[in-house]
Amino acid sequence: MHRSYLFIPGNHPAMLQNADIFGADAIIFDLEDAVSINEKDSARQLIKAFFETLQKPKFSIYVRINGLNSSLGSIDLNMVMNEIVEGIVLPKATVSDIKMLSKLLDTFENARRIKKKTVIIPIIETAKAVFEIGQIAQLPRVSALLLGAEDLTGDMEIERTKQGIEIEYPRAKIAFACKAFEIEAIDTPFTDVTDDEGLEKDALHAKSLGMNAKCAIHPNQIEIINKTFTPTMVAIDEALRIVKADEEAQKVHRGVFSLNGKMVDKPVVDRAKKLLIKAKHFGMVEDIDEK
Amino acid sequence: MKNNLGREIFEQVKPFASSDAFNQESRRLIAKKTTEESVVFLKSIEEAFDLLKIKNGMTISFHHHLRNGDKVINLVAETLKKRGIKDITIAASSLFPNNAPLVDLIKDQTITGIVTNYINGPIAKAIGEGYLKNPLIMDTHGGRARAIESGDLKIDIAFIATPAVDRLGNGSGKFGPSACGTIGYVIPDLMYAKKVVLMTDYMTEHIVEPELASEYVDYVVMIDKIGDSEGIVSGTTKVTRDPVGRKIARDTVRVLDALHLIKDGFSMQTGAGGVSLAVVEYVKNIMIQSEIKARFASGGITGQYVDMLENNLVDTLYDVQCFDLKAARSYRENRRHIAISASEYGNPFEIKPIVNDLDFVILGATEVDLDFNVNVTTDSLGQIIGGSGGHSDTAHGAKVTMIVTNLLKARLPIIKEKVTCVTTPGEDIDIIVTERGIAINPLRTDLIDTLSKTKLPIVTIEDLMKTAHHIAGVPNHYELSHQPIGYVRYRDGSIIDTLYKIK
Structure with a gap:
């Protein structure tokens, strides 16, 4: 369960060094767009060396490799595949690319005796991928879908705006598909890194559509993203009251009951329980207990 | 000759004993001048x-x-x-x-x-x-x-x-x-x-x-x-956008919050650097959310404090120097923006210097050592790059003195076994906040008791140094020259350290 995914350019030693202090739940070490073609080799080596020295990271590690339509993607995999890597972020993903990547991962995992199954996060950033979202979400290894709005709007030849009306459909479609197949829905980055207010508004809107995480392209965006995707104390208090009242109602075999003048039935109780699982994961329930 | 901190000092000067040794002395005053004509x-x-x-x-x-x-x-x-x-x-x-x-x-x-x-x-x-x-x-x-x-x-x-x-x-x-x-x-x-x-x-x-x-x-x-x-204009005048600086600022405010220092009627002083400005920004947000009003802010005053004064978040500004033109304008126009003299600000022999009334102060450091001594006078090669200013005065006066600093600057560990030069004695430094942990002076058992019950990343100062060494390696020892060129005089007139010629 993640709220924030921070992109860090693979060729930026200072940012790699500080990766553990930014507070992101997951970090995507980037070998694709953030690294120029001349620096791909050094970036791969830097990331490889970094992974080898990293001790007990407090965040999940992902690597965005180059697309599989050239040899760059497989060279990336060869350099970075390591037990520490949670997953591979695949740009311009299609069903066939994901299947190809999955096979490559099988090979690397066997060859390097990596015990865990490396997951795949496809970036939905082409019109074709949006069309295939339902299929992509069901593929093995796929643990989340990430919306890449910049490339997608480029592919669609439409204007990318701060308001984001143009990405309403793919956002909603990703959210529904991810919910249906129980994987994470990761929202596209907000590219104005100095506009904190705009970021908060954008993240809240994505959350309202069903996204449960958001990418960041600057460490300063993490605080707002984490806050947005963490249940509020008010919501947690309400959920705790509902679950407690439900436990009392169960004792007298009542499926529906009233709490503070509002009817509470199973869907409401289930929602409260889900919220508390999330709150517990992010250490919020303990805070309440301490109070 | 060595003083109480073990620092070599000139012969025939008064050696530093402790930060409150002045309490044993009485105030000496020469006659004030008057002009008859x-x-x-x-x-x-x-x-x-x-x-x-x-x-x-x-x-x-x-x-x-x-x-x-x-x-x-x-x-x-x-x-x-x-x-x-x-x-x-x-x-x-x-x-x-x-x-x-x-x-x-x-x-x-x-x-x-x-x-x-x-x-x-x-x-x-x-x-x-x-x-x-x-x-x-x-x-x-x-x-x-x-x-x-x-x-x-x-x-x-x-x-x-x-x-x-x-x-x-x-x-x-x-x-x-x-x-x-x-x-x-x-x-x-x-x-x-x-x-x-x-x-x-x-x-x-x-x-x-x-x-x-x-x-x-x-x-x-x-x-x-x-x-x-x-x-x-002093400092950057802008809240830092550096993510490491912001992380330090956020953790600093978490410490202040955990110590319940941000409450109605509190007092504070911060510098004009980007991290200090970020601290003030975060403190301001808490004050607005919780409807808290500070009694005063002091020291070098920035436009940020002027905004707080004008928005009634702080009652009074005690200003010994204006750090920007907005502060200068405010001093001219606002009766609650009050000028104070250097003596009223931080003279140890003043009956109630403003620094003694501070709930907390946020300060910087170029080096901190395992005894919490702070250097803001020289770099690690002994070159003079600043000086105390009000550092030692506020560190002694404030109830809680916090140092905010990156653990590493240009790959150099800021925590050292011994600082190159002592500006402010460790006995007056309570908390060091870095991006990789927060160290509390063992002398402040009260702060340790409170903060160890929180989720803040509390570590020892030795741990901080080890972390820095793990990342950047152990720096080679640099031997200063043995030719003194001056000294650092503590606020009570005693000599806290010696300055040496650059090799």
């Missing part, structure tokens, strides 16, 4: 030099409120040079890069002594290279006031850059084209220098409530320009 108005600095009979061996003082925009120090220095006067001691509250012309005067021994609270740029470099004949003395802001009032620092002539002077010879920092706001650091010079000269570029009919009362003034000299007020 009315103020004499002059048209040129040459006239002033003639009347003052400036001669070899004198001590001449200046303030630094125009900071990097000051023109008076250089003008006086140029006149000293022109007249062939030698062996002058410059007692300036601070010296900045724009005072670079003094380097030649140091080299030709027009200037042979400097007493200051902060110094950076070419003069610091020249002193580090051993060009100053007599030992450099680095005071604190409060300590300088003490030194002047006690006669430890005897000033023959104070040349005071004064943004506005009235026809009676009263002076103010509020008005005129070079208005810099409060001029608190020069008040001891005004009251205790043998002769006082106000240097101004703006005359007005009458100043209500002047900071510089004419009863202390001997001469007023009208010159073309005393300085460029744009040059008073």
Whole structure:
């Protein structure tokens, strides 16, 4: 369960060094767009060396490799595949690319005796991928879908705006598909890194559509993203009251009951329980207990 | 000879014992000056030099409120040079890069002594290279006031850059084209220098409530320009966007919150650096959310504090120097923006200096050692890059003193076994906040008790050093030269450390 995914350019030693202090739940070490073609080799080596020295990271590690339509993607995999890597972020993903990547991962995992199954996060950033979202979400290894709005709007030849009306459909479609197949829905980055207010508004809107995480392209965006995707104390208090009242109602075999003048039935109780699982994961329930 | 911190110091000086040793002493005061005659108005600095009979061996003082925009120090220095006067001691509250012309005067021994609270740029470099004949003395802001009032620092002539002077010879920092706001650091010079000269570029009919009362003034000299007020800007003036700095600022505020220091009626002081401004921004947000109002903020005042004053988040600003023009404007217009003198700010012998009333202060560091001693005077090679200013004064006075610093700067660990130079003693430093953990001084068991119950990343200072070494490696030991060039004088007049010539 993640709220924030921070992109860090693979060729930026200072940012790699500080990766553990930014507070992101997951970090995507980037070998694709953030690294120029001349620096791909050094970036791969830097990331490889970094992974080898990293001790007990407090965040999940992902690597965005180059697309599989050239040899760059497989060279990336060869350099970075390591037990520490949670997953591979695949740009311009299609069903066939994901299947190809999955096979490559099988090979690397066997060859390097990596015990865990490396997951795949496809970036939905082409019109074709949006069309295939339902299929992509069901593929093995796929643990989340990430919306890449910049490339997608480029592919669609439409204007990318701060308001984001143009990405309403793919956002909603990703959210529904991810919910249906129980994987994470990761929202596209907000590219104005100095506009904190705009970021908060954008993240809240994505959350309202069903996204449960958001990418960041600057460490300063993490605080707002984490806050947005963490249940509020008010919501947690309400959920705790509902679950407690439900436990009392169960004792007298009542499926529906009233709490503070509002009817509470199973869907409401289930929602409260889900919220508390999330709150517990992010250490919020303990805070309440301490109070 | 070594002092109580184990630092080698000059023979025949008073060694530092502890930060509260001054409590065993009584305040020493020389007689305040008075002028029996009315103020004499002059048209040129040459006239002033003639009347003052400036001669070899004198001590001449200046303030630094125009900071990097000051023109008076250089003008006086140029006149000293022109007249062939030698062996002058410059007692300036601070010296900045724009005072670079003094380097030649140091080299030709027009200037042979400097007493200051902060110094950076070419003069610091020249002193580090051993060009100053007599030992450099680095005071604190409060300590300088003490030194002047006690006669430890005897000033023959104070040349005071004064943004506005009235026809009676009263002076103010509020008005005129070079208005810099409060001029608190020069008040001891005004009251205790043998002769006082106000240097101004703006005359007005009458100043209500002047900071510089004419009863202390001997001469007023009208010159073309005393300085460029744009040059008073200190620090970055912008909240840092550096993610590491912001992380440090967030954790600092979490500590303040956990210690319940942000509550109705609290008081605080922070610097003008980007991280300090971020701390204030986060504190401000908590204050707005929780409807908290601070009693006062003090020190060098920034526009950020002015916003808080104007939005009624803080009741009073006690301002010893304005860090930007917004602060200077506020001081002129707002009755709750109050000027204080260096003595009222941080003189240890003042009955109730403002620093003693601070709930917390946020300070920086270039180095911190395992005993929590802090260096803000030199870099790790011993080159002078600053000085205490109010560091030691506020660190001693505030109930909680926090240092905010990156654990590594340019791959150099900031936590060291021993600092290159002690500016502020570790006994006055309570908490070090870095991006990779927060260390609490073992002397503050109360803070350890409270903060260890939170989720804050509390570690020992030894752990912080180990983390830094793990990332950047253990730096090679750098042996300073053994040629002293000056010393750091603690606020009570004792010597806390020695400064050495750069290799």
